[in-house]
Amino acid sequence: MAKNDLKTTVQDNVIWKSIFRPGSIYRKGYRDTSRDRALASMNNVLYHLHPVKVKRHGLKLTYTYCLGGLSFFMFILLTITGIFLMFFYTPAAGAGTEIAYLNMRELSASVTFGQLVRNLHRWGAHAMVFLVFLHMARVFYHGAYKPPREFNWVVGVILLLLTLFLSFTGYLLPWDQLALWAVQVGTNIAGFSPVFGDQVQFVLLGGVEIGPNTLLRWYVLHVLFVPFITVVFLAVHFWRIRKDGGISGPL
Amino acid sequence: MSDEVQIDQEVYDRLIGEGKSERIARAKAKAASVRKAKIAEGQSLGPRSADEASKALEEFRANAGGGGVATKTEAPADAGGGGRLTPEQRAARVAASLGNGGDKQPASMGVPTSGEHTHRLLALVPPAGIQQVQSKQMDKVYTWPHLLLVEFVALLAAGSLLLIVSFFLDAPLGSLANPNDVPAINKAPWYFMGLQELLAYFHPMVAGITLPGVFAVMLMAAPYVDKNPSAKPENRKVAVLGFTFFCVFWGVLVIIGSFIRGAGYEWVWPWITGLGFTL
Numbered sequence: 268m269a270k271n272d273l274k275t276t277v278q279d280n281v282i283w284k285s286i287f288r289p290g291s292i293y294r295k296g297y298r299d300t301s302r303d304r305a306l307a308s309m310n311n312v313l314y315h316l317h318p319v320k321v322k323r324h325g326l327k328l329t330y331t332y333c334l335g336g337l338s339f340f341m342f343i344l345l346t347i348t349g350i351f352l353m354f355f356y357t358p359a360a361g362a363g364t365e366i367a368y369l370n371m372r373e374l375s376a377s378v379t380f381g382q383l384v385r386n387l388h389r390w391g392a393h394a395m396v397f398l399v400f401l402h403m404a405r406v407f408y409h410g411a412y413k414p415p416r417e418f419n420w421v422v423g424v425i426l427l428l429l430t431l432f433l434s435f436t437g438y439l440l441p442w443d444q445l446a447l448w449a450v451q452v453g454t455n456i457a458g459f460s461p462v463f464g465d466q467v468q469f470v471l472l473g474g475v476e477i478g479p480n481t482l483l484r485w486y487v488l489h490v491l492f493v494p495f496i497t498v499v500f501l502a503v504h505f506w507r508i509r510k511d512g513g514i515s516g517p518l
Numbered sequence: 519m520s521d522e523v524q525i526d527q528e529v530y531d532r533l534i535g536e537g538k539s540e541r542i543a544r545a546k547a548k549a550a551s552v553r554k555a556k557i558a559e560g561q562s563l564g565p566r567s568a569d570e571a572s573k574a575l576e577e578f579r580a581n582a583g584g585g586g587v588a589t590k591t592e593a594p595a596d597a598g599g600g601g602r603l604t605p606e607q608r609a610a611r612v613a614a615s616l617g618n619g620g621d622k623q624p625a626s627m628g629v630p631t632s633g634e635h636t637h638r639l640l641a642l643v644p645p646a647g648i649q650q651v652q653s654k655q656m657d658k659v660y661t662w663p664h665l666l667l668v669e670f671v672a673l674l675a676a677g678s679l680l681l682i683v684s685f686f687l688d689a690p691l692g693s694l695a696n697p698n699d700v701p702a703i704n705k706a707p708w709y710f711m712g713l714q715e716l717l718a719y720f721h722p723m724v725a726g727i728t729l730p731g732v733f734a735v736m737l738m739a740a741p742y743v744d745k746n747p748s749a750k751p752e753n754r755k756v757a758v759l760g761f762t763f764f765c766v767f768w769g770v771l772v773i774i775g776s777f778i779r780g781a782g783y784e785w786v787w788p789w790i791t792g793l794g795f796t797l
Contacts, residue, residue: 292662307662320658321665333672340673344680360695368694375691386684393797394680396709407740407761410749417741424738431709438707445796447695452706452714456726477697518749 316505318513325514330409334402338430339501341395348388349490355381358486360442361479367442392434399430411515419507422500429497436489439482447477450485526550690796702781703794711775712768718783733764 277283278295287294290306297303308319324330355374359366374381403423406412412420439450454477458468473480508514530547534540556563603611659665706714716725744757751758776795780786786794 301660304660304662308660311662313661313666317661317665319661321661323657323659326659326664326668328668328672333669336669337672337676340676344677365694371691375688382688383684386687386689387680389689389797390683390687391680393708394676404761404765408751408758410754410757412741413744413747413749414741420741421738424734428734434709435707441691442695443692444695444699444701445690445692447697448701448704449706452704453710456713456717456722459722459726461723461727516749518751 318509322514322516324517330516331514332401332405334398334405338395338398338402341391341398342497342501345388345391345395346494348384348391351384352388353490356440358440358483359479360482365442367440367482371441371443388437392437396430396434399427403427406515409515409518413515416507416511416515419504419511422504422507426497426500426504429493429500433489433493433497436485436493439477439485440489442482450477450481523548524551526554692796703779704783705775705779705795708772708776708795708797712771714783715771715775715779718779 275295278293284294288310290303290310291297292307297307305319308314308317352374355378356370357366360368371385374385406420406423435450435453439446454468454471457471458464460467469475471481471484472478473484525544525547527547529550530543533543533546538546553563705711713726713730716729719725720729744754746754746757748754777788777793778785780791780794788794
């Protein structure tokens with residue numbers, strides 16, 4: 268069958284047409300015209316993120332360096348690799364039942380792509396912290412937090428703090444010496460919070476010292492609670508970019 | 519008209535005599551002096567009232583042949599295909615209307631090619647009838663394909679870089695956690711090394727709670743404190759300097775904490791004991 272016949276057969280039926288809305292580049296009859304370019308954005312789920320048209324200067328790589336977009340990409344990548352890791356991990360520790368640590372050993376030794384996915388998750392997490400920081404610096408140096416974007420800057424700072432907390436809660440999960448003592452430093456600091464220091468530390472540790480309860484608590488924070496809060500703030504952050512008039516500048 | 523405008527003393531005295539205010543008399547006297555000077559130079563003057571203006575317009579129409587009345591440009595007889603113009607025909611028409619069409623130019627375009635410049639008042643619109651558009655007209659491009667392609671390439675580049683790093687560099691995994699075995703070097707992840715370094719100088723409540731809290735609030739308050747409307751770097755030296763100082767301050771703390779701290783969190787040069795640092 269000729270290539271064009273195959274394309275027509277695939278595209279010209281009710282199922283294909285029901286999936287790809289008019290203006291989709293995958294639909295039959297897409298032409299590279301202004302109308303179809305506009306429809307390609309408008310009739311796409313990406314319309315939640317991007318408007319039909321963007322300022323030309325924002326396309327220049329040296330304006331944004333894609334830092335915000337790449338931070339989000341890291342978040343997506345960490346979600347995907349994180350879900351993979353969850354299949355092979357049990358947040359259980361304690362004398363005689365060091366399941367979490369054994370899972371880590373098995374992950375690198377006998378799970379297909381286990382070590383690679385764990386590496387992606389680890390380095391991706393470091394990359395995300397760094398990218399979010401760079402994104403903040405870029406926004407500051409462009410004065411992009413100025414009216415009407417003040418509140419979105421505040422949301423961004425909250426997202427930076429959430430990113431740090433996400434990364435830090437994940438740090439404990441391998442349940443090795445490195446994790447235990449790094450977290451020891453962090454939770455000791457939390458114990459010095461004014462007035463409620465002891466209570467804050469108790470809530471974070473699930474007890475008076477780092478133990479199996481801490482591991483379970485940080486696991487739930489890491490895989491469910493903090494990502495959920497982060498997604499809510501991400502949604503507001505992206506929505507506000509568009510409501511505040513799209514990308515800032517030009518300078 | 520750079521030199522000082524003289525006032526016509528005769529007109530001024532007459533107006534003062536009529537009981538006009540000093541301000542009005544001076545203004546009218548100035549206008550009279552300018553008018554006199556123009557007449558002396560042989561320039562023509564504009565209409566002084568609405569009646570004069572409409573009279574002048576009628577005179578102009580009679581002389582210039584139907585100016586101000588929209589007349590249909592004759593469509594080319596050979597325009598085929600449902601009245602659409604070929605590119606050549608369109609170009610010819612545009613050239614004609616711009617006054618470059620030579621003798622093909624219709625006499626009724628309403629713009630005299632020679633002689634005096636004139637102005638036509640087309641309509642008066644009350645300010646309330648004008649829609650105020652706040653946003654500036656900007657140079658924009660379609661998101662698809664321009665922006666999405668850039669984003670896709672950036673995504674592929676970052677993804678491949680991360681994959682390559684992950685392929686060659688394994689994430690660290692120490693020995694099993696043991697609360698009774700305190701390691702010689704005990705460090706937080708790198709992004710918290712700044713805090714841990716501060717702990718070496720201040721009481722934990724100051725270094726661990728107060729200072730980071732103040733920094734976080736300062737960061738969030740930045741857009742409300744910085745009232746300078748300009749986004750140009752040359753107009754906001756204080757803000758740029760302040761933020762750069764903030765970043766360098768944290769960067770230096772992180773580098774000291776990560777690389778120049780060894781066993782017991784003592785100051786040790788990395789070339790003596792090696793890097794006491796794990797990602």
